[in-house]
Amino acid sequence: MKTSIHEKIIDTASNLFYIHGYHSTGINEIIAKSGIAKATLYGHFKSKEDICIAYLNHRHDGFMKSLEEFVGRRKKGKNQLLAIFDFLQDLYREDHFNGCWGIKTLGELSPKEKKILEVIQKQKKELLLFLGEVVGANIANLSKAEIERISSGLYLLYDSAITESHLFKNDWPIFMAKSIAPSLFADLEVE
Amino acid sequence: MKTSIHEKIIDTASNLFYIHGYHSTGINEIIAKSGIAKATLYGHFKSKEDICIAYLNHRHDGFMKSLEEFVGRRKKGKNQLLAIFDFLQDLYREDHFNGCWGIKTLGELSPKEKKILEVIQKQKKELLLFLGEVVGANIANLSKAEIERISSGLYLLYDSAITESHLFKNDWPIFMAKSIAPSLFADLEVE
DNA sequence: AAAACAGTAGACAGACCGGTCTTTTGTATA
DNA sequence: TATACAAAAGACCGGTCTGTCTACTGTTTT
Numbered sequence: 001m002k003t004s005i006h007e008k009i010i011d012t013a014s015n016l017f018y019i020h021g022y023h024s025t026g027i028n029e030i031i032a033k034s035g036i037a038k039a040t041l042y043g044h045f046k047s048k049e050d051i052c053i054a055y056l057n058h059r060h061d062g063f064m065k066s067l068e069e070f071v072g073r074r075k076k077g078k079n080q081l082l083a084i085f086d087f088l089q090d091l092y093r094e095d096h097f098n099g100c101w102g103i104k105t106l107g108e109l110s111p112k113e114k115k116i117l118e119v120i121q122k123q124k125k126e127l128l129l130f131l132g133e134v135v136g137a138n139i140a141n142l143s144k145a146e147i148e149r150i151s152s153g154l155y156l157l158y159d160s161a162i163t164e165s166h167l168f169k170n171d172w173p174i175f176m177a178k179s180i181a182p183s184l185f186a187d188l189e190v191e
Numbered sequence: 192m193k194t195s196i197h198e199k200i201i202d203t204a205s206n207l208f209y210i211h212g213y214h215s216t217g218i219n220e221i222i223a224k225s226g227i228a229k230a231t232l233y234g235h236f237k238s239k240e241d242i243c244i245a246y247l248n249h250r251h252d253g254f255m256k257s258l259e260e261f262v263g264r265r266k267k268g269k270n271q272l273l274a275i276f277d278f279l280q281d282l283y284r285e286d287h288f289n290g291c292w293g294i295k296t297l298g299e300l301s302p303k304e305k306k307i308l309e310v311i312q313k314q315k316k317e318l319l320l321f322l323g324e325v326v327g328a329n330i331a332n333l334s335k336a337e338i339e340r341i342s343s344g345l346y347l348l349y350d351s352a353i354t355e356s357h358l359f360k361n362d363w364p365i366f367m368a369k370s371i372a373p374s375l376f377a378d379l380e381v382e
Numbered sequence: 383a384a385a386a387c388a389g390t391a392g393a394c395a396g397a398c399c400g401g402t403c404t405t406t407t408g409t410a411t412a
Numbered sequence: 413t414a415t416a417c418a419a420a421a422g423a424c425c426g427g428t429c430t431g432t433c434t435a436c437t438g439t440t441t442t
Contacts, residue, residue: 005418005419019301019302020301020302021214021298021299021300021301023212023214023215023299024214024299024301026398026399026400027399027400027401028398028399028400035420036419036420037419037420037421037422038400038401038402038420038421038422039402039403039404039419039420039421039422040418040419040420042400042401042402043418043419047400047401048399048400048401099297099298103294103298103354103358104297104298105298106290106295106298106354106357106358107212107290107294107295107296107297107298107299108212108214108215108298108299109212110210110211110212110215111210111211120358121358121359124355124358124359149367149370152363152364152367153367153371155355156348156351156352156355156364156367156368156371157347157348157351159351159354159355160347160348160350160351160354161347163294163297163350163351163354164315164346164347164350166297167294167297167311167312167315168312168315172343173343173347176340176343176344176347177347179340180344180347180371180374180375183371183374183375183377184371184374186374196388196389217428217429217430218429218430218431219428219429219430227389227390228389228390228391228392229390229391229392229430229431229432230389230390230391230392230432230433230434231388231389231390233430233431233432234388234389238430238431239429239430239431383442384441384442385440385441385442386439386440386441386442387438387439387440387441388437388438388439388440389436389437389438389439390435390436390437390438391434391435391436391437392433392434392435393432393433393434393435394431394432394433394434395430395431395432395433396429396430396431397428397429397430398427398428398429398430399426399427399428399429400425400426400427400428401424401425401426402423402424402425403422403423403424403425404421404422404423404424405420405421405422405423406419406420406421407418407419407420407421408417408418408419408420409416409417409418409419410415410416410417410418411414411415411416411417412413412414412415412416
C-alpha cells in the first residue's frame with residue numbers, strides 16, 4: 001500500500017518547514033512538492049497552523065521512539081545516562097541536520113501563536129520526563145528532587161548541544177556537553 | 192538632540208523583530224510604528240535583511256557592553272565566573288524578555304540567508320571569547336585548551352538557560368545552569 | 383532668491399499569502 | 413449501470429509582501 005495522502009502532506013511539510021522555516025514555507029509550495037490539489041490539503045488539515053502542529057508531532061514522535069530504542073539497546077549505567085549525546089551525534093551526521101525543530105519553531109512564534117508554543121512545551125516536558133526515567137533506572141536511591149536535578153541538567157546540555165552544533169555547523173558542542181554531563185552524577189553510585 | 196531617524200528605525204524594528212519575529216514583521220509595520228515614510232527607510236537601509244543585521248548588532252552590542260560592565264563590577268573569583276547567570280536572571284526579569292535574539296533569528300533562517308547566519312555566528316564567537324577572558328583572569332595557570340573547555344562549557348549552559356527559560360516562561364533553567372557551572376572548575380584554584 | 387536636500391505621503395508593481403470554491407476526472411461500491 | 417466519493421486543477425478572494433517611484437513640503441545652505 002502506498003503512503004496515504006495525509007502522511008504525504010506531513011512528510012512534505014516537515015521537510016520544508018524544517019529546512020526553510022515555517023513562515024518561509026507557503027501552502028502552494030507544499031501542494032506543489034507533494035503533488036496534490038489545494039482542496040485536498042484543506043480536506044485533511046483545516047489550517048497551516050494545524051499542519052505545523054502535525055509536523056512537530058511527527059518529528060517528536062519519531063525522535064522519542066528512536067531515542068528510547070537507542071537507550072534501551074545500551075548497557076545499564078553510564079552508557080545509558082550518556083546515550084542521548086551519542087544519539088545526537090548520529091542525528092548530527094544525518095543529511096539535512098538543522099538543529100531542533102521545536103526550538104527552531106519557537107524562534108518564529110509571535111505571541112498569538114499560543115497553540116504551537118504549548119505543543120513545543122509539552123514535547124520538551126516529555127523529553128524531560130523520559131530523561132528522569134533513565135536517571136532513576138541507572139542511579140540508586142535517588143530522591144525525586146535529585147532525579148529532577150540530574151535529568152534537567154542532562155536536558156539543558158542536550159538542548160544546547162543540538163542548537164549550537166547547528167549554529168556552528170560543528171559537533172564540538174556535542175562532545176563538550178557529553179563531557180560535562182558526568183559531573184552531574186560524579187559522586188553517586190551509578191549501577 | 193532628538194534620536195536620529197536611523198536609530199529610530201533600528202529601535203522600532205528591534206522591538207518588532209524580537210517580539211513578533213523577523214519574517215512576521217513587515218516593512219509597513221516598521222514605518223507605521225516609527226512614523227516615517229517608506230522612501231526614508233529605504234534611504235537608510237537598502238533591504239529588510241540589512242535592517243535585520245542592524246537589529247542583531249544593536250542587541251548584541253548593548254548586551255556585550257552591559258555584560259562586561261556587570262562582570263567588571265564583581266569581585267574576582269567565583270563571583271565573576273558565575274556572573275553571566277545572574278546577569279541573565281536580570282535580563283529574564285525585564286519586560287518583554289523573549290530569549291536570545293540570535294538563536295531566535297537562527298530558527299527563522301532558510302539556507303539562502305547566509306549573511307545573517309554569519310552575523311549570528313560571529314556574535315556568539317565574540318561571547319565565547321569574552322568568557323574565555325573571564326576564565327583566564329579568574330583561574331590560575333590554565334592551558335589554552337583548559338580555558339576553552341571551561342568557557343565553552345559556560346557558554347553552552349548560558350545559551351540553554353536563556354532559550355529554555357524563554358520556552359518554559361520560568362527561570363528554573365537559569366538556576367540549574369548556574370548550579371551546574373561550578374563543576375567545570377571544581378578542582379581548580381579559583382583566585 | 384535659488385538650489386540642494388531630507389523628509390512625507392502614498393500610488394504602484396509584481397509577486398505571493400492563506401483559504402474557498404467550482405468543475406472535472408477517475409474509481410470503487412451498491 | 414448508477415451512485416458516491418476522493419482527488420485534481422486551478423480560478424478566485426481579499427489581503428500582504430518587499431521594494432520603487434513620483435509629487436510635494438519644508439528647511440538649510442549657497
